Amino acid sequence: MKRMVATKYRDTGRPSKARTLLEVWFANMSAYRAEIVIWMLTGSIPLIMLAVWIGKAQAAGGAVGDFTPQRFAAYFLAAWVSQQLVVAWVAWELDLQIRQGILSAKLLRPLDPLWEHLAMHVTERLVRVPLAIIVIVVGLFIVPGTQLTPDLPHALLYLLSINLAFLIRFLIAYCVGILAFWFEQAIAVEELYYSIAMFLTGSFAPLDLYPVWARTIIEWLPFPYVIYYPVQILTGEANGLEIVRIIAVQLAWITIFGVLRSLLWRRGLRRYGAVGA
Amino acid sequence: MGRSSTQTATRGKRGPFGFILRYLRLAGIFAAASVSAQLEYRTNFALGVLGALLEATGALFGLLILLGDGQSLGGWSYYEAAVLLGLFTFIQGMIGGLLRPNLNKMAEAVRSGTMDFTLLKPIDTQFLVSARNVNIFVLPNLLTGLGVMGWALAQLPGVTILSILGGIVLVGAALTIVYAVWFMLTTTAFWFVKVENITELFNGLFRAGQFPVTVFPSWARFLFTFVLPIAFITTVPAEVLLGRIRPASVVSALVVAVGLVVVSRWLWLRAIGSYTSASS
Structure with a gap:
């Protein structure tokens, strides 16, 4: 049996590497489906904020600024789904692998460990889909008249944009995890990210409601391109050239963090060898 | 010694x-x-302090956004909501410092069978599984929580010695409620075995406790008062601290606290009664 699997993938060449990784990790992640459901519900801030802002809108007689309960519902349901789709825990994986030396075995493979981490994250997303659909349906039921997306093109462009958003988040986490080559508190840095990301990505409120000075600063950071801007595409707030701009900026951030990751990785590996781990 | x-x-x-x-x-x-x-x-401590400060700053900034339209937050002003926020941070710190390091180990002990050794000790077993460990790394969070609370209380005129004393009693009741809920959730490990993550569900919902329960629409307010008593954990104690005492809610908070402790004790006795160790 084992041999059969080996021959099956041996002669199909390069694409089969990706396929093997994805198949293996999908099976792996499916085993954790109960845990994944719980983790999904733990990242509940957008849903809590949905309730808070709708409560505010109702108390103010229907709307906060030009945000109606329906517009809040569309924004936060989209933000919640987006948060599910960009989750990255690769910093923890790297930290563990580097500090415990598990990385040594991985380095023997003819494949950058990045691809295995990527496969792990991508397949885990698939396990999240069923509950995501349930939450959206319940949300649309609780706030009648909510329109999540105006048309198919916006939904498809969102799919592209949220994948780019995931890559930004994944590469940031990867760079943080690599820090474990140099010092022991890489995870503490990652936790710092969590303590402020909620406000910088737009999970807490649409950036339109931020004070102008804060919005100006945040626009120059990668964080709004992880949740706020993809959500703008899905809900139809962004159109035409604005969508092109969002995707271009996302690609730019991916390039920046991708190059940074390669540099850090190469220097880190040299150091890893030097301590003889 | x-x-x-x-x-x-x-x-x-x-x-x-x-x-x-x-x-x-x-x-x-x-x-x-x-x-x-x-x-x-102890080297982790510096980053812990930085994290706690960032989190507190972020949360205060969040209140600024929420009150940016000039309307109140469910009838609460900025400083009043900040008192509640400080209290929430403090209670979260207590969860991290006292509950998490103990109760999260319980499920593992049931599954692996090391619960046997706990049950053999000549002291009360509920006490032993609940009070064995303390995590001191939450100290920065406890301090920023108290700091925000103190700072905001100092800006408000209605606060008296009496309201602070009453507030402390109700914070005690709040901590009791949190303990009882966490304890009951983890006690289910005796029957369901794999429940390490179940308390994370509580944590996810508990984050709603950083806002006054009055801000939520009625369906959510119902959930946070009667299903998961978040209202009694942060909103009611904060109201008392602010000198806005509503006798009905104060009495309910105390009754809920006592009631949940009694139920959790009963559940624990049933759980260890049905425990048959790991291999059997």
Whole structure:
């Protein structure tokens, strides 16, 4: 049996590497489906904020600024789904692998460990889909008249944009995890990210409601391109050239963090060898 | 020194006061032991302080956004909501410092069978599984929570010594409620075995407690008052601290606290009654 699997993938060449990784990790992640459901519900801030802002809108007689309960519902349901789709825990994986030396075995493979981490994250997303659909349906039921997306093109462009958003988040986490080559508190840095990301990505409120000075600063950071801007595409707030701009900026951030990751990785590996781990 | 105090503690004295003293002393010994084990990692502390400060700044900034339209937050002003926010941070710190390091180990102990050793000890088992460990790395969060609360209370005119004392009593009730809910959730490990993550569900919902319950639409308010009593954990104690005492909610908070402790005790006794160790 084992041999059969080996021959099956041996002669199909390069694409089969990706396929093997994805198949293996999908099976792996499916085993954790109960845990994944719980983790999904733990990242509940957008849903809590949905309730808070709708409560505010109702108390103010229907709307906060030009945000109606329906517009809040569309924004936060989209933000919640987006948060599910960009989750990255690769910093923890790297930290563990580097500090415990598990990385040594991985380095023997003819494949950058990045691809295995990527496969792990991508397949885990698939396990999240069923509950995501349930939450959206319940949300649309609780706030009648909510329109999540105006048309198919916006939904498809969102799919592209949220994948780019995931890559930004994944590469940031990867760079943080690599820090474990140099010092022991890489995870503490990652936790710092969590303590402020909620406000910088737009999970807490649409950036339109931020004070102008804060919005100006945040626009120059990668964080709004992880949740706020993809959500703008899905809900139809962004159109035409604005969508092109969002995707271009996302690609730019991916390039920046991708190059940074390669540099850090190469220097880190040299150091890893030097301590003889 | 450690040995002699252990002996006095376990020997015990007669009468209810001797009983309470004995358990207080045991709690002190447990705390000292786990603190000295953690002092080895004190370099993590600097980043912990930075994290707590960032989190508090972020949360205060969040209130600024929420009140940016000039309307109140469910009838609460900025400083009033900040008192509640500080209280929420403090209670989250207490969860991280006292509950998480103990109760999260319970599920593992049931699954692997090491619960046997706990049940053999000559002290109350619920006390032992609940008070064995302390995590001192939450200290920065406790301090920023108290700091935000103190700072905001100082800006408000209605606060008196009496309201602060009443607030402290209700914070005690709030901590009791949180403990009982966490304890019951983890006790289900005796029947369902794999429940390590179940308390994370509580944490996810509990984050709603950083806002006054009055801000939520009615369906969510119902959920947070009667299904998961978040209202009694942060909103009611904060109201009392602010001198806005509503007798009905105060009495309900105390009744809920006592009731949940009784139920959690009953559940625990049933759980260890049905425990048959790991291999059987």
